[in-house]
Amino acid sequence: MEMKIGVIKGDGIGPEIVDEAVKVLNKIAEVYGHSFSYTQLLMGGASIDANGVPLTDETLQAAKECGAVLMGSIGGDAKTSPWYKLEPSRRPEAGLLALRKGLNLFANLRPAVLYEELKGACPLKEEIADRGFDMMIMRELTGGLYFGKRSTQEEDGVLTARDELAYNENEIRRIAKRGFDIAMKRRKKVTSVDKANVLDSSRLWRKVVEETAKDYPEVALEHMLVDNCAMQLVKDPAQFDVILTENMFGDILSDEASMVTGSIGMLASASLNETKFGLYEPSGGSAPDIAGKGIANPIATILSAAMMLRYSFDLDREAQAVETAVEKTLRDGYRTADIMSEGKTQVGTKEIGDRICSYIV
Numbered sequence: 386m387e388m389k390i391g392v393i394k395g396d397g398i399g400p401e402i403v404d405e406a407v408k409v410l411n412k413i414a415e416v417y418g419h420s421f422s423y424t425q426l427l428m429g430g431a432s433i434d435a436n437g438v439p440l441t442d443e444t445l446q447a448a449k450e451c452g453a454v455l456m457g458s459i460g461g462d463a464k465t466s467p468w469y470k471l472e473p474s475r476r477p478e479a480g481l482l483a484l485r486k487g488l489n490l491f492a493n494l495r496p497a498v499l500y501e502e503l504k505g506a507c508p509l510k511e512e513i514a515d516r517g518f519d520m521m522i523m524r525e526l527t528g529g530l531y532f533g534k535r536s537t538q539e540e541d542g543v544l545t546a547r548d549e550l551a552y553n554e555n556e557i558r559r560i561a562k563r564g565f566d567i568a569m570k571r572r573k574k575v576t577s578v579d580k581a582n583v584l585d586s587s588r589l590w591r592k593v594v595e596e597t598a599k600d601y602p603e604v605a606l607e608h609m610l611v612d613n614c615a616m617q618l619v620k621d622p623a624q625f626d627v628i629l630t631e632n633m634f635g636d637i638l639s640d641e642a643s644m645v646t647g648s649i650g651m652l653a654s655a656s657l658n659e660t661k662f663g664l665y666e667p668s669g670g671s672a673p674d675i676a677g678k679g680i681a682n683p684i685a686t687i688l689s690a691a692m693m694l695r696y697s698f699d700l701d702r703e704a705q706a707v708e709t710a711v712e713k714t715l716r717d718g719y720r721t722a723d724i725m726s727e728g729k730t731q732v733g734t735k736e737i738g739d740r741i742c743s744y745i746v
């Protein structure tokens with residue numbers, strides 16, 4: 386298979402961690418007989434330095450011409466970087482928002498996996514951590530409360546603020562469909578999270594999700610209220626496969642799920658649109674405090690590349706090979722500094738990338 390991949394190395398540790406993910410992709414190409422070509426794209430601080438803006442129209446167009454984009458993190462130290470003396474619309478993060486909008490990325494996917502080898506970092510009770518968990522949070526990214534009308538005004542002498550939470554059935558249907566598609570590639574269970582006992586938008590959400598489910602008879606669907614879901618994530622996370630939810634609930638629940646894994650440097654993410662196209666990036670930031678030291682953990686970026694293979698290119702076997710290689714590397718005791726524990730072998734960014742490649746045969 387021939388694939389054109391856009392690469393945004395980004396700022397801070399971005400170039401170091403992306404280089405390792407590309408190394409792993411090249412190993413996959415070699416072992417499985419694919420041809421990957423890479424288009425280097427500038428976004429964030431690197432684009433400000435080169436072009437004066439965090440994202441150019443040409444870069445957005447070039448990204449659209451790729452099958453998928455792999456990205457490191459962008460941004461710098463807010464206190465010391467000159468990028469943060471610019472007005473907000475010209476700062477690095479504005480480039481990311483413009484890229485997501487320009488590519489119509491409405492579905493955000495964040496896996497939360499508790500690795501057997503990293504169970505010690507899980508903040509949950511031992512008997513809960515022992516059961517392990519492997520879930521995918523699918524969050525609607527371009528609608529709901531964060532994109533609704535808002536206002537603050539004085540009414541009868543009292544300052545009053547309003548934020549509108551609106552969803553139409555088409556917005557719900559396209560994310561629901563994506564959620565069921567993802568479940569079909571996993572353990573075939575969808576937990577749709579809403580607040581249908583109170584909100585009209587949630588009642589419509591539930592209705593459309595139920596309609597969509599009819600096209601996926603193999604997938605088990607359950608509904609859960611968001612307050613209950615927040616509790617269940619710490620009480621019994623093993624019950625979840627795909628959690629499908631709207632923007633604000635997903636924002637909060639995905640951070641909660643990340644925290645219970647105990648290791649943010651391991652967490653991948655993807656943002657998808659209606660086609661197979663996706664933007665794949667680690668959940669963490671650009672870590673300017675450790676940039677250039679060769680100690681950053683590239684695993685979240687490598688696992689993001691695995692998601693790209695699975696969701697944009699339908700290369701499930703290859704994605705699984707990358708995930709298995711990561712697990713074997715951890716099992717053999719290799720750790721970067723952020724996930725280091727007693728009795729393990731500490732290695733740098735490049736060394737852990739090499740170890741992971743060595744397991745792809």
Ligand code: NAD
Nearest residue numbers: 458459460461462650669670671672673674675681682723
């Ligand atoms: P951060 O995630 O960059 O760093 C928080 C802590 O985690 C730091 O101690 C850092 O060293 C550590 N860390 C993060 N990723 C790591 C990795 N892969 N390996 C080892 N250690 C790692 O968060 P921050 O310091 O709040 O933000 C730094 C910059 O990143 C800011 O400019 C912020 O806006 C940006 N940011 C970008 C994205 C993105 O590109 N999507 C996301 C979050 C933050």
